[in-house]
Structures are given as C-alpha cells and as structure tokens.
Amino acid sequence: MRYVKQFSIIIMISFAGELLKEFLPFSVPASIYGLALMLLALMTGIIRVEQVNDVSTFLLDVMPVMFIPASVGLMESWHVMQSILVPAAILCTVGTISVMVVSGRVTQRIIMSREKRKNQRENKKKNKKR
Amino acid sequence: MDRLVDIISDSLFFGLGISIICYFAGVFIRERTRLAIANPILIGFLLVIAVLKIFDISYDSYMNGAKYLSYLLTPATVCLAVPLYEKLKLLRENAAAIFLGIMSGIIANAFTIWLICILFTLDETIFATIIPRSVTTAIGMVVSSETGGIENITVALICITGIVGNVIADVVCRVFKINHPVAKGIAIGSSSHVLGTAKAVEMGETEGAMSGLAVAVSGILTVICAPLLLNMVY
Numbered sequence: 001m002r003y004v005k006q007f008s009i010i011i012m013i014s015f016a017g018e019l020l021k022e023f024l025p026f027s028v029p030a031s032i033y034g035l036a037l038m039l040l041a042l043m044t045g046i047i048r049v050e051q052v053n054d055v056s057t058f059l060l061d062v063m064p065v066m067f068i069p070a071s072v073g074l075m076e077s078w079h080v081m082q083s084i085l086v087p088a089a090i091l092c093t094v095g096t097i098s099v100m101v102v103s104g105r106v107t108q109r110i111i112m113s114r115e116k117r118k119n120q121r122e123n124k125k126k127n128k129k130r
Numbered sequence: 131m132d133r134l135v136d137i138i139s140d141s142l143f144f145g146l147g148i149s150i151i152c153y154f155a156g157v158f159i160r161e162r163t164r165l166a167i168a169n170p171i172l173i174g175f176l177l178v179i180a181v182l183k184i185f186d187i188s189y190d191s192y193m194n195g196a197k198y199l200s201y202l203l204t205p206a207t208v209c210l211a212v213p214l215y216e217k218l219k220l221l222r223e224n225a226a227a228i229f230l231g232i233m234s235g236i237i238a239n240a241f242t243i244w245l246i247c248i249l250f251t252l253d254e255t256i257f258a259t260i261i262p263r264s265v266t267t268a269i270g271m272v273v274s275s276e277t278g279g280i281e282n283i284t285v286a287l288i289c290i291t292g293i294v295g296n297v298i299a300d301v302v303c304r305v306f307k308i309n310h311p312v313a314k315g316i317a318i319g320s321s322s323h324v325l326g327t328a329k330a331v332e333m334g335e336t337e338g339a340m341s342g343l344a345v346a347v348s349g350i351l352t353v354i355c356a357p358l359l360l361n362m363v364y
C-alpha cells in the first residue's frame with residue numbers, strides 16, 4: 001500500500017497542477033505548477049518527504065526512458081525538418097553549448113566569490129581572536 | 131509477416147516494451163564504449179525508429195503503447211521537487227548566483243540566435259521559432275506561437291536541443307571546468323530543459339535538483355523575456 005499511497009499523492013499534485021494551468025492565465029505547463037505545488041507542500045510540512053520518497057525516486061530513475069516516445073515523434077515532423085536539418089542541428093548544438101557554458105560559468109563564478117568572501121571573513125574573526 | 135505486424139500494431143505493450151528495450155540497448159552500448167555520443171536516449175530513439183522502419187510499423191501503433199510512458203512525464207517532473215526540497219538550504223544560500231546564472235543563460239541564448247539570424251539573414255519568424263528552443267516543450271510551444279513562430283519546428287528544435295544537451299553535458303562541463311554541482315545543474319537545466327535534467331539526475335542529487343529548478347525558472351523567465359527580446363531585435 002505504501003507505493004499506492006505515494007503514487008496517489010504525486011498524481012493528485014499533478015492533477016492540481018493541471019487545474020492551475022486551466023484557471024490561471026499564464027502559459028506555464030501543468031508539470032511546472034505541479035513542481036511548485038509539491039515544493040510548497042514539502043516546505044510547509046503538508047507532505048513529508050517519506051510520504052513520496054520511494055515512488056519519486058522510481059519516477060526520476062525511469063525519467064530518461066520517458067523521452068524516447070517524444071523523440072521518436074521527430075520522425076513525424078521529418079518532412080518539415082528534412083530541408084533544415086543541418087542548420088537546425090548546428091544551431092541547436094552551438095546554442096546549447098553557449099547557454100550551458102555561460103549559465104554554468106556565471107553561477108560558478110558567483111558561488112566561488114561568495115565562498116571566498118565568507119572564508120576571508122572567517123579568517124578575520126580568527127585573527128581578531130588571536 | 132503481415133500477421134506479425136498486425137499483432138504488433140494491436141499490442142499495447144509493443145510500444146512500451148520496444149522503448150524500454152532500446153533504451154537498455156543504449157545503456158549497454160554506453161557502458162561498453164564509454165563514449166559521450168553513445169547516449170542511451172539518442173541510441174534508444176534511433177533504434178526505435180529503425181525497428182519501426184524495418185518492420186513497417188506506423189508511428190500511431192507505436193504510440194498506442196508508448197504514450198503511457200509520456201503520460202508519466204508530468205508526475206516525474208513534479209517529483210523533481212523532492213530532491214530540490216532536500217537541497218533547499220543550498221538553494222537559499224546560492225539564490226543570487228542561481229538566478230543570475232539562469233538569466234545570463236537566457237541572454238546568451240538570445241545573443242547566439244540573433245548572431246546566427248544576422249549571419250544567415252533569417253527573418254523575425256525564424257527568430258521567434260528558435261528563441262524558445264531551450265525551454266521545456268509545453269512552455270516553448272506557447273511562447274513560439276504567441277510571438278509568431280512556427281510551432282511544429284519549435285517542438286522539433288526543443289527535442290533536438292534536449293538530446294544534444296543530454297549528450298554533451300558531461301563533455302562541456304569537463305572542458306569548460308564547470309565542476310561545482312550547483313553550477314552544473316543550473317547549466318544543464320537552463321540549456322537543455324527536462325531532457326538534460328534526466329542526465330543531471332544521473333550525475334548526482336544536487337545536479338538533478340538544481341537542473342529541475344533551472345528548467346522551471348528559465349521557462350518562466352523565457353515567457354516574460356521572449357516578447358521583449360523580439361521587440362528589441364526587430
């Protein structure tokens with residue numbers, strides 16, 4: 001029963017996400033509303049991590065397989081893609097690398113400089129104590 | 131032979147089974163070769179297409195069973211909140227870095243696409259079609275059609291971007307020395323949405339959590355920014 005309970009909680013939140021998508025005017029998908037709702041529920045303690053942990057680990061583990069059908073869908077839009085396949089592939093590769101590098105490096109740089117400042121402050125404290 | 135194809139076409143478990151088997155073939159090949167290009171999702175979907183073509187099975191009869199896998203995507207995305215909750219302290223500590231990282235990713239995306247559009251003298255429609263390329267499909271589709279892009283092509287580009295991101299994430303992080311787990315997660319999530327996140331989850335809990343967060347935040351920011359960017363450029 002444990003798995004049934006956990007799965008039903010996750011499904012209910014997914015459903016709530018779909019409801020929000022219907023009634024709110026923003027172009028945000030149900031899954032993102034659901035993610036926010038789940039996070040909120042966990043933060044407020046309405047749901048405890050143990051109540052969803054096992055099934056959520058399972059779903060996240062299976063996640064890569066879920067993308068196979070959608071990717072096979074590329075076959076359906078083949079007639080549209082055929083003529084622009086090479087530029088599209090180049091564009092996606094170049095674009096993805098540039099976004100990945102910029103966002104990753106920026107995040108890392110800010111985290112590092114923050115940690116450095118923190119260390120300096122701690123060192124100063126130590127020196128004062130001496 | 132025809133009879134076999136008929137049985138397969140009617141079976142609900144064919145689409146489901148073949149997807150999982152082909153994915154595992156991909157996992158097997160990656161473990162044997164240890165090449166970045168030997169990516170389970172990439173190999174998996176190419177194998178499925180090959181099987182469908184060889185046995186002349188239609189996309190619809192494949193999707194008959196395979197659609198149930200896609201149904202699970204929403205609950206799985208919802209579950210990304212669980213690792214994120216477990217890393218909440220890390221998120222609070224690095225909130226500024228994370229937000230600026232994601233924002234700079236959106237600007238980098240717009241800049242790259244703008245450059246390519248100028249280089250190949252592409253018009254406004256193409257720009258609007260390509261801009262939402264790096265966000266999750268459900269958001270990207272809407273952004274594309276609302277800003278005057280071609281929805282079908284956007285969806286295909288989103289899919290290609292995801293696969294590319296999933297394949298190159300390891301190599302890019304190594305070459306460009308992105309080694310902080312938070313930075314890795316943000317990089318992958320904001321560049322290649324949920325498909326890349328599948329890779330980030332494999333890398334580690336922090337990477338997965340941050341990648342999921344980046345998908346949500348960059349998606350929402352793209353909804354806000356895309357029309358503004360379009361106005362700025364054209």
